[in-house]
Amino acid sequence: MTRILVVDDDWNNRLLLEIILKEYGYEVLNAANGMEALKLAMQNPPDMLVSDILMPVMDGFALCKHCKADARLKDIPFVFYTAAYTDQKDEQFAYSLGAERFILKPQRPADLVKALRQVLDAHRTPDGRDAGPPLGEEMEFFRQHNEALFRKLETKMVELEQANRALGREIEEHKSTEIKLKTTNDRLARAQSIAHIGSWELDLRTDALQWSDETYRILGYAPDEIVPDHEIFLQSVHPDDRAQFLTAVAAARKGERFLSVDSRVVRKDGVTIYVHAQGELIPGDGRTSPSLSGTLMDITERKQADDQIRSSLEEKELLLRELSHRTKNNMNVIVSLIDLQLSSVEDERIARIFEDTKYRIMAMALVHEKLYRSPKLSHVNIRHYLADLADSVLRGSGINMGNIEILLDIDDIYMSIDSVTPLGLVINELLSNSMKYAFPGGRRGRIRIGGRKLAKGEIELSYGDNGVGFAAGYDVRKAASLGLRLVLSLVEQQLKGSIQIDTAAGVSYVIRFREPHRKQDR
Amino acid sequence: MVRPRVLIVEDEIIAGMNLQALCERWGFRVGPLVTSAEEAVAVAEAERPDIILMDISLHGSMDGIQAAELIRRRSETPILFMSGYSDEQILERVRAVEHSVHILKPLDFKGLQRIMGLLLCGGGPR
Numbered sequence: 001m002t003r004i005l006v007v008d009d010d011w012n013n014r015l016l017l018e019i020i021l022k023e024y025g026y027e028v029l030n031a032a033n034g035m036e037a038l039k040l041a042m043q044n045p046p047d048m049l050v051s052d053i054l055m056p057v058m059d060g061f062a063l064c065k066h067c068k069a070d071a072r073l074k075d076i077p078f079v080f081y082t083a084a085y086t087d088q089k090d091e092q093f094a095y096s097l098g099a100e101r102f103i104l105k106p107q108r109p110a111d112l113v114k115a116l117r118q119v120l121d122a123h124r125t126p127d128g129r130d131a132g133p134p135l136g137e138e139m140e141f142f143r144q145h146n147e148a149l150f151r152k153l154e155t156k157m158v159e160l161e162q163a164n165r166a167l168g169r170e171i172e173e174h175k176s177t178e179i180k181l182k183t184t185n186d187r188l189a190r191a192q193s194i195a196h197i198g199s200w201e202l203d204l205r206t207d208a209l210q211w212s213d214e215t216y217r218i219l220g221y222a223p224d225e226i227v228p229d230h231e232i233f234l235q236s237v238h239p240d241d242r243a244q245f246l247t248a249v250a251a252a253r254k255g256e257r258f259l260s261v262d263s264r265v266v267r268k269d270g271v272t273i274y275v276h277a278q279g280e281l282i283p284g285d286g287r288t289s290p291s292l293s294g295t296l297m298d299i300t301e302r303k304q305a306d307d308q309i310r311s312s313l314e315e316k317e318l319l320l321r322e323l324s325h326r327t328k329n330n331m332n333v334i335v336s337l338i339d340l341q342l343s344s345v346e347d348e349r350i351a352r353i354f355e356d357t358k359y360r361i362m363a364m365a366l367v368h369e370k371l372y373r374s375p376k377l378s379h380v381n382i383r384h385y386l387a388d389l390a391d392s393v394l395r396g397s398g399i400n401m402g403n404i405e406i407l408l409d410i411d412d413i414y415m416s417i418d419s420v421t422p423l424g425l426v427i428n429e430l431l432s433n434s435m436k437y438a439f440p441g442g443r444r445g446r447i448r449i450g451g452r453k454l455a456k457g458e459i460e461l462s463y464g465d466n467g468v469g470f471a472a473g474y475d476v477r478k479a480a481s482l483g484l485r486l487v488l489s490l491v492e493q494q495l496k497g498s499i500q501i502d503t504a505a506g507v508s509y510v511i512r513f514r515e516p517h518r519k520q521d522r
Numbered sequence: 523m524v525r526p527r528v529l530i531v532e533d534e535i536i537a538g539m540n541l542q543a544l545c546e547r548w549g550f551r552v553g554p555l556v557t558s559a560e561e562a563v564a565v566a567e568a569e570r571p572d573i574i575l576m577d578i579s580l581h582g583s584m585d586g587i588q589a590a591e592l593i594r595r596r597s598e599t600p601i602l603f604m605s606g607y608s609d610e611q612i613l614e615r616v617r618a619v620e621h622s623v624h625i626l627k628p629l630d631f632k633g634l635q636r637i638m639g640l641l642l643c644g645g646g647p648r
Contacts, residue, residue: 321609328606332627336540343543365628396632
């Protein structure tokens with residue numbers, strides 16, 4: 001069987017050739033370079049050598065020269081099968097070395113085998129061509145071998161140049177992508193720094209933590225000053241607030257999608273700040289770990305502003321409480337003073353006057369008390385106020401409380417202190433009058449007080465008793481009683497309202513007025 | 523029957539004078555006016571009054587409620603607080619003192635007389 005030694009440094013090429021040649025019935029030997037091939041051929045000379053040119057250790061030209069110089073090998077046909085050396089001069093050089101054939105890669109298997117067979121056949125004919133080294137001079141070989149190598153080098157240089165240029169373009173592209181990425185990153189960082197919002201990401205499997213530059217800054221570090229980790233972060237959280245974070249992260253591990261925590265954090269420089277952390281769970285997909293991705297916001301300023309507002313509100317409330325307390329205390333002193341004076345008054349009519357004054361003051365004090373307790377602070381619900389006032393006047397009158405029934409039908413109407421005080425005084429006078437005159441001799445009776453809102457912000461207050469009423473022909477408007485004069489003046493001049501008096505059965509008053517609009521009222 | 527003894531603690535002199543006059547008229551034995559919490563504690567200890575009228579805001583380091591708390595350690599004497607305060611913080615503290623009621627200033631004197639009577643009978647709102 002004809003044995004062919006295939007020499008190629010490329011494993012694939014060797015295999016391909018081996019398959020083709022075996023298919024055509026040749027026995028195949030393999031060598032990866034000239035040196036290997038030479039050793040193999042010396043030990044066991046093949047019937048033919050098929051060699052690549054460019055190979056490490058010893059190239060095809062050198063192999064060919066060695067073979068043709070060796071007495072045992074010089075008659076073995078030598079075929080170059082190459083893709084790399086394609087220059088005309090290479091082919092000439094190959095032949096000058098004594099090669100039998102120079103075949104360019106790639107060839108169809110059938111063509112390749114045909115060419116090899118031709119070489120083998122020609123060789124078997126002894127008169128074919130004169131075997132023997134055609135090259136006389138050793139120097140000539142080196143010269144031509146060098147030239148061939150040089151040509152090869154030149155091509156390689158060109159290829160390298162092209163490869164370089166391609167690489168350059170790639171680097172360019174890479175750079176511009178990098179610049180774009182950097183611009184985007186810079187913009188993000190700038191946005192974060194302007195908004196004082198940092199971002200972070202916590203790997204829920206490894207607890208690895210990533211911070212944006214702004215997150216570092218918020219926590220008092222220079223960007224990348226430390227490698228953030230969950231533990232370091234927790235250490236900086238105020239001890240009282242740590243549980244919040246742990247709970248939130250634990251919830252995320254259990255699948256809770258959102259995290260939102262407000263807490264105090266001690267910055268690297270020891271200053272305590274308030275932060276708001278917000279995050280969203282990014283579930284893992286087998287390849288990636290589940291993670292929490294979120295933002296960190298420094299809310300210290302907002303918190304301080306909130307605290308300031310709260311403390312100023314508290315201050316105002318305290319002031320209001322003190323003011324209310326003092327007002328009532330002062331009124332107590334006035335009432336006490338009148339009472340003291342009263343104790344030295346013998347005349348019952350004069351004593352009565354002092355008593356009346358005392359109750360007028362009490363009526364006004366009641367406004368302050370109601371005002372203090374009112375949820376609106378500047379306005380009083382007259383339904384509550386008039387109920388308490390009626391009760392207080394009735395108790396103070398000394399009349400048997402079982403005898404008089406007071407019926408109230410008043411809507412929830414909030415009125416400012418400017419209106420409630422005169423209104424309270426008016427009702428106080430009307431009540432006092434009823435107590436004094438309407439039910440003489442333990443007469444039983446009823447007092448009705450009504451209040452409702454009319455159209456266009458008008459308020460109507462009605463007061464009536466079913467007592468003995470005024471004497472026939474009594475003109476209320478001409479009456480000299482201070483109480484009634486107070487009622488008329490307060491309604492008409494202070495409240496700018498109207499009053500209707502009906503004395504047909506008992507007494508009845510209908511008062512209408514509007515709440516004055518003041519700019520500072522809401 | 524022995525007339526009940528009242529201790530009046532009030533740092534507004536006019537208000538205090540009037541209370542003294544009223545209480546005397548109502549049949550109480552009335553001692554000198556007391557105007558500080560410290561004095562109130564001492565007098566309550568020495569005089570053993572049957573009832574105490576106690577202003578809340580007093581000059582000095584203690585207020586009327588603190589004085590009442592000290593008095594309460596030694597005696598069950600009913601205490602009637604009088605003040606212009608009507609906020610929860612104060613009322614809460616007042617409620618914590620047993621055998622006491624709070625009435626708002628300006629005082630309704632008829633109401634005051636009635637409540638004093640109730641407290642002396644061992645009744646009253648509480």
